[in-house]
Amino acid sequence: MILARAEQVSRRYGEVLALDRVDLTVRAGELVGLLGPNGAGKSTLINLLVGLRRPTAGRVELCGGDPRDPASRRQLGVTPQETGLPGTLRVGEVVDFVSAHFPDPVPRGELLDRFGLADQVRRQTGGLSGGQRRRLAVALAFVGRPRLVVLDEPTTGLDVEARHALWDAIRGFHADGGTVLLSSHYLEEVEALAQRVVVIGHGRVLADDSVAAIRGIVGVRRVSLVAHDLPALPGVVATERADGRLHLLTSDADQLVRDLVTAGVAFHDLEVRPTSLEEAFLAITADDRPAPAAA
């Protein structure tokens, strides 16, 4: 069962092509991470899928219908941007307002309890802390017992503890059979939650696969060592120096090590590790950047 689908979708804002023939399918039960830098087109794609905007070309589908048709959105939960909560309304009022739109909403007390907001029910949202506002915003996505929840940057600006609490809520929803589409530029977040990653850059889908496969596709390895000075080496995607060690990212670790040896460089403490998703992602989106010179 496909809950959300984009087919060859393009969206243009004036001169800017924000999305360029994007395909995306989200099936029931999946937890899909949408990953990309700011301005990559993540939010535009989400706005099309939840019915906020119309594609310039192509087709979007939500729960089998047009997302702009209210009936298609009955099983959809969306998070407002945290800054967008009406500041004069109380927490309980905001929840009641959203609840009124759904046939079988989660009772207010239960929802606020789940997101640790039970004590704030009488507070005006303008008086909440940033973390509380964010939790309320995410809670609103779950009010209507949705099948599909779309979370655009759900934990931006949260401390570690609050982020982990929200992750637990999202995982719990997914474990009960819920479907999640989550955008983030916190790579750690996508890595921690998602099974499948869709990498978006410059309005195009750069990769769409499992977390492990994305790493495999890129095949980027981190070669780290202690050395004073390195000659220019072929195949190095990025270089950084931290804590007295040099970290080289490369798609061919074996060749790099051979080159290091043949170059006669004095090094010790050699380590070769698979990269984090973040590093893989930098490598995929780095196409248009000049290749960094080796240090």
Added chain:
Amino acid sequence: MPLALVHARYQLLEIIRIPVAVVGSAFFPAAAMLFFVVPFAGDDPVGATYATAAMVTFAVMSANIFQYGVGVAEDRDQPWNPYTRTLPAGPAPRLAGRILAGLVLTYVSMIPVVLIAAVATEARVSAVQFLLGLGAVAVVSVPFTLLGLAIGYSLPSKAAIVVAQVIFFPLAFGGGLLSGPDDAPGFIKAIAPYLPTRGAVELIWTAVTDFRPDIRALVMLVVWVLVLAALAGWAYRRDEGRRFS
């Protein structure tokens, strides 16, 4: 509770928690009442009643054009507005809720005008006329609500404020709201029947006095309602929130 009432309730809650907004739309007509109607027509029961009815129309107009024109445009700038558009409700409950809330505020903004008229002038209406007047206010707020919505949904908030003001004054003066039924300058008499303000004020005069309305003005009012409804509907549909290019 029907969804339209839910929307109306939260609109009102938001507005009432910042009461200055309510004072704003009530102030202008009340001030006009004190500075123009009380000193010049206050002693004449008929003239004062006509002038008060005109100020009520003025209040209806300003409350609606500004509330919807500026209010809707500002809401569209807020991230909460796109969020509400992802909820499973079409435009109807949101729009109906807005209009209900607007009607409540319109009545509230008339209170000072009516109080000043009762206390400081000779303007008098019977109980039946008063009730008819209340009904006429609801009818008359329709075109101005639609006008406000058309402005609010088609323009960014900074432009909406200017356009609302630019439209507001010619409509008020041109429709003869600031002159009696028969003592308006010639050019205003010529154009007034074709403006929605004229049909509006004539409807209220008819409700609260023994005035006989000009059929032309009433027909034009209906035409305006249809045109403005089409315009507001078009602006709403093409709206996708704030636009960037």
